[in-house]
Structure formats: C-alpha cells, structure tokens
Amino acid sequence: MTPFVPGTALRIEGRAGGPLSGLxxxxxxxxxxxxxxxxxxxxxxxxxxxxxxxxxxxxxxxxxxxxxxxxxxxxxxxxxxxxxxxxxxxxxxxxxxxxxxxxxxxxxxxxxxxxxxxxxxxxxxxxxxxxxxxxxxxxxxxxxxxxxxxxxxxxxxxxxxxxxxxxxxxxxxxxxxxxxxxQEAVAPARPTKLVIATDAFGFADPETAHALQPLLDRLKRLVPDWREEVMAPQGLSAWSRAQRTLQPVEAWETFRPWVERDNPRFAFSVARGLVLGAMTPLADREWAALMRREARGRLRHLLPPGTVLATPTTPFPAPRAGLPLPVLDPLRAAINCLCAHGGLAGHPQVSIPGARVNGLPVGLSLLAARGADAMLVGTTLSLEDA
The missing domain is CATH 3.90.1300.10 (Amidase signature (AS) domain)
Structure with missing residues (x-):
C-alpha cells in the first residue's frame, strides 16, 4: 500500500542552492x-x-x-x-x-x-x-x-x-x-569506548542477536576499547513498565479535551491505551517517575562523553501484518523492553541497518551521551569502512 496519506498529494520545492538541494x-x-x-x-x-x-x-x-x-x-x-x-x-x-x-x-x-x-x-x-x-x-x-x-x-x-x-x-x-x-556539522567519528548491553542482547531472540554479531564485530574493530555491561540493572521489563505507565498518562492528558468533547472514533487498541492512561493510579505514576530517575542515572553512568552503548534496536524482525490482538500484545510488550530507555532517559540513539533474520531486516542501535547526536551520526559514517 502507498505510504502517503490518501488525498493529500502535494509538492513544495526546497530553496535553490541549499545543502540538501536535489533531495x-x-x-x-x-x-x-x-x-x-x-x-x-x-x-x-x-x-x-x-x-x-x-x-x-x-x-x-x-x-x-x-x-x-x-x-x-x-x-x-x-x-x-x-x-x-x-x-x-x-x-x-x-x-x-x-x-x-x-x-x-x-x-x-x-x-x-x-x-x-x-x-x-x-x-x-x-x-x-x-x-x-x-x-x-x-x-x-x-x-x-x-x-x-x-x-x-x-x-x-x-x-x-x-x-x-x-x-x-x-x-x-x-x-x-x-x-x-x-544544526551541527557531521563528520566521520570514532568513539573512544564501546559498551555492549548484555541484557539487551540476551533479551533479543537468539536469531536476532546472532544476525547482529557481524555488525557488532565491525563496531569493535572501530572501537577496540570495549566491554560488556548490563544496561538496566532493575530489569528491561521494569524500565518498560515505567515507560508504559508514564507515556499513556501523558497521552491521555494530551488528548483528553478532544476525547471528552468530541467522542472521536478510534481503533480498539488505541482507545484501550487512552483508557488505561486515564485509569493509572497515582501510586503507579509515582513509582514510574522514580524508575525514570534511576534509568537516567544509569545511562549517565554508562555514557560519559566519547562512549557509545550498543543494543539490538528490536528483539526480532517485523511480525506478519494483520495478526490478531492476542498475538500482537506480547510482541508489543517485548519491543517496548528494548525501546523504553529512549523516553525514560532521552539519550540520542541511531539505528543502523545491515543485518537480516531469514531475509528480514533488524537494526543495531547505538546510544551516546545527551547532546552527542552528531558524534553518533558520524560513527555511522566511520562504520562504513570498519
């Protein structure tokens, strides 16, 4: 199916002579x-x-x-x-x-x-x-x-x-x-240290972890000073639970005026998420806020300037389209376990292609200190030659 929104064909030309002209x-x-x-x-x-x-x-x-x-x-x-x-x-x-x-x-x-x-x-x-x-x-x-x-x-x-x-x-x-x-120059970069998140690779399906190994080996050649660490000592599922508590609560706060005024149409899974956000107890929100604080402290510790942290982007490749909700729900929960740190701690992260499981793509992710976005992007350039 086309990725474009039906009925919204448009074209707006970019400024002539800009750094992205022709794209x-x-x-x-x-x-x-x-x-x-x-x-x-x-x-x-x-x-x-x-x-x-x-x-x-x-x-x-x-x-x-x-x-x-x-x-x-x-x-x-x-x-x-x-x-x-x-x-x-x-x-x-x-x-x-x-x-x-x-x-x-x-x-x-x-x-x-x-x-x-x-x-x-x-x-x-x-x-x-x-x-x-x-x-x-x-x-x-x-x-x-x-x-x-x-x-x-x-x-x-x-x-x-x-x-x-x-x-x-x-x-x-x-x-x-x-x-x-x-709004910052990007050039090939070579991080000084590499941390491999053993809990994240252990959480991924074995086939995915195996498929990512060649990319990880290239990264080790680029950054010879590497070590293995646990990313989430409290557990990836605990970080996920915290994000899945905080995010729906905020989403409900964002969309509540519209929902209460207009009673709009939603797919069941979307409506369910908003309802859960509306019903989240204060004690759960307070726990999740504390877990966010712990996650931020952990990633600050793991990611001083010049260090990158490697994880699988997702625990498995893309599921089949059209699966029923009882099948999809545990898949969503597993994906969230490898994504929750983004919303909790706010560190930059890039996903790098290049691995496949039974012909289906999976990505390798790199995280860095807050503000080190350009270094992360520059690392993808250097990795091309590693």
Missing part, C-alpha cells in the same frame, strides 16, 4: 504543512484542528536547506502505536519484508524511504516510533536527544518523551540531513 522528503502526518490539514492518522482529528498556516519547524528547516517535500505519510493514530497498522488508512508496504508490518508509528515515512519514493522522511519517536520502523525496514533512523529540536508544529503525544526523528537509506544522506536538523 526529496516526506513528512509524517503529525507535522504541519501550511495549507494542508494535519490528519494525525485519525478521521476525526482534522475536524477540530485548524488547517495550519505555517510549516512545522522541521518541515521548514528541510525546505530552507533545499530539500523538496513530496508528500505526507500515514501514521498510527495520533502516534499511539508501534507496529504501523492503521485501521482507517491501512498498513503501508514494508518493501524490505513484504507481508510484514513496517513498524510504527512513523510507518509511512519509513515505507516511503524504503521504497525509494523520497530520500529522507520526518517521523516522531516517543516510545520507539522511528527506531522500530528503521529496524523493520532496514533503514538508518535517529531519535535525537530529547529537547534538542524545536517541536513547533508537531502534534504532541507525551511531551516528556516526544522527539522528531528521520530516516535515510544510506549513511551519507543520513549525515547530510542530520547536519541540517541538528
């Missing part, structure tokens, strides 16, 4: 594009959201850099999803794994880049929504340091975790786009 991009349908509705992946959202008169900051930044906008892309409803299936707009094609989900909620953006319909695409990442589709579609993807980018014109979900991210098929394009959006 094209698409924007997830959570980003405002002047004169076009922001659909949010839900048929009722645009009815109460005025047609924007200005581009979102990230859209404007790419246009100013010379990149041409070629469309808006399908998203899980108001970004409340991780697999990329939208009950109203459909499931975009995963060209790297036909018949399998593309990953969400930035599903259409990943699909458009993976299909070669554009060179890069904007997504958002709250609980994994760039990292997961990057892994499932075999792309480079980034979740920047939380709070680094201007999110003006981006539909929020859970503000203490929300970020803008982007995709590319190759490291060179990824670096060019990253330099523009990070």
């Amino acid at each position: 094209t991009f698409a924007a997830k349908d959570l980003f405002d594009v002047a004169g076009h509705p922001t659909g949010g992946g839900n048929p009722d959202w645009p009815k109460q959201y005025p047609v924007p008169t200005r581009h979102a900051w990230a859209v404007q930044a790419l246009l100013d850099a010379g990149c041409t906008l070629v469309g808006k892309t399908i998203t899980d409803e108001v970004s409340l999803g991780i697999l990329g299936e939208n009950a109203f707009e459909g499931t975009p094609l995963n060209p790297a794994a036909p018949g399998h989900v593309p990953g969400g909620s930035s599903s259409g953006s990943a699909s458009a880049v993976a299909q070669g319909l554009c060179d890069t695409a904007l997504g958002t990442d709250t609980g994994g929504s760039v990292r997961v589709p990057a892994s499932f579609c075999g792309l480079y993807g980034i979740r920047p340091t939380h709070g680094r980018l201007d999110l003006t014109g981006m539909l929020p979900q859970a503000p203490t975790s929300d970020t803008t991210g982007w995709f590319a098929r190759d490291a060179a394009t990824f670096a060019r786009v990253s330099a523009v959006l990070l």
Whole structure:
C-alpha cells in the first residue's frame, strides 16, 4: 500500500542552492504543512484542528536547506502505536519484508524511504516510533536527544518523551540531513569506548542477536576499547513498565479535551491505551517517575562523553501484518523492553541497518551521551569502512 496519506498529494520545492538541494522528503502526518490539514492518522482529528498556516519547524528547516517535500505519510493514530497498522488508512508496504508490518508509528515515512519514493522522511519517536520502523525496514533512523529540536508544529503525544526523528537509506544522506536538523556539522567519528548491553542482547531472540554479531564485530574493530555491561540493572521489563505507565498518562492528558468533547472514533487498541492512561493510579505514576530517575542515572553512568552503548534496536524482525490482538500484545510488550530507555532517559540513539533474520531486516542501535547526536551520526559514517 502507498505510504502517503490518501488525498493529500502535494509538492513544495526546497530553496535553490541549499545543502540538501536535489533531495526529496516526506513528512509524517503529525507535522504541519501550511495549507494542508494535519490528519494525525485519525478521521476525526482534522475536524477540530485548524488547517495550519505555517510549516512545522522541521518541515521548514528541510525546505530552507533545499530539500523538496513530496508528500505526507500515514501514521498510527495520533502516534499511539508501534507496529504501523492503521485501521482507517491501512498498513503501508514494508518493501524490505513484504507481508510484514513496517513498524510504527512513523510507518509511512519509513515505507516511503524504503521504497525509494523520497530520500529522507520526518517521523516522531516517543516510545520507539522511528527506531522500530528503521529496524523493520532496514533503514538508518535517529531519535535525537530529547529537547534538542524545536517541536513547533508537531502534534504532541507525551511531551516528556516526544522527539522528531528521520530516516535515510544510506549513511551519507543520513549525515547530510542530520547536519541540517541538528544544526551541527557531521563528520566521520570514532568513539573512544564501546559498551555492549548484555541484557539487551540476551533479551533479543537468539536469531536476532546472532544476525547482529557481524555488525557488532565491525563496531569493535572501530572501537577496540570495549566491554560488556548490563544496561538496566532493575530489569528491561521494569524500565518498560515505567515507560508504559508514564507515556499513556501523558497521552491521555494530551488528548483528553478532544476525547471528552468530541467522542472521536478510534481503533480498539488505541482507545484501550487512552483508557488505561486515564485509569493509572497515582501510586503507579509515582513509582514510574522514580524508575525514570534511576534509568537516567544509569545511562549517565554508562555514557560519559566519547562512549557509545550498543543494543539490538528490536528483539526480532517485523511480525506478519494483520495478526490478531492476542498475538500482537506480547510482541508489543517485548519491543517496548528494548525501546523504553529512549523516553525514560532521552539519550540520542541511531539505528543502523545491515543485518537480516531469514531475509528480514533488524537494526543495531547505538546510544551516546545527551547532546552527542552528531558524534553518533558520524560513527555511522566511520562504520562504513570498519
């Protein structure tokens, strides 16, 4: 299926002579594009959201850099999803794994880049929504340091975790786009130390951990000073539970006025998540806030300047599309265990393609200290020659 939102064909030329001139991009349908509705992946959202008169900051930044906008892309409803299936707009094609989900909620953006319909695409990442589709579609993807980018014109979900991210098929394009959006020069980089998250690799399916080993070996050649460490001493599932407590509560706070006023239509899984957020006890929220504090302290300890932490991006490749909820729910829970640190601690993370399990892509992720986004992107350039 096309990754573009039905009925929203558009083209806006980038500024001539910019550093991204000649490249094209698409924007997830959570980003405002002047004169076009922001659909949010839900048929009722645009009815109460005025047609924007200005581009979102990230859209404007790419246009100013010379990149041409070629469309808006399908998203899980108001970004409340991780697999990329939208009950109203459909499931975009995963060209790297036909018949399998593309990953969400930035599903259409990943699909458009993976299909070669554009060179890069904007997504958002709250609980994994760039990292997961990057892994499932075999792309480079980034979740920047939380709070680094201007999110003006981006539909929020859970503000203490929300970020803008982007995709590319190759490291060179990824670096060019990253330099523009990070507003910082990106050059090949060689970290001084490497930490391998043994609990994350142990949590991944054995086939996935095995498939990532050649990429990990290249990384070790690039960074000979490496060691193994446990990323989450409290348990990956404890970090996941904390994020799955905090994020739905914030999402409910974000969408509550709209839900209570308009009683909009939702897929069951989306409505269920909002209801759970509304019903979360104060004691659970307080526990989750403390666990977030512990996670932040742990990653600060593991990631001093110059250090990168390696994990599988996802515990397995893309599941089949169209699976029933009882099958999907444990898969979502497992994915969250390898993504929760993003929303909890806010460190930058890039997902690197290059591994396959039975022909299906899986990504290797690198994390670094907050603010070290450009170094992470530069490492992907150096890894090409390792």
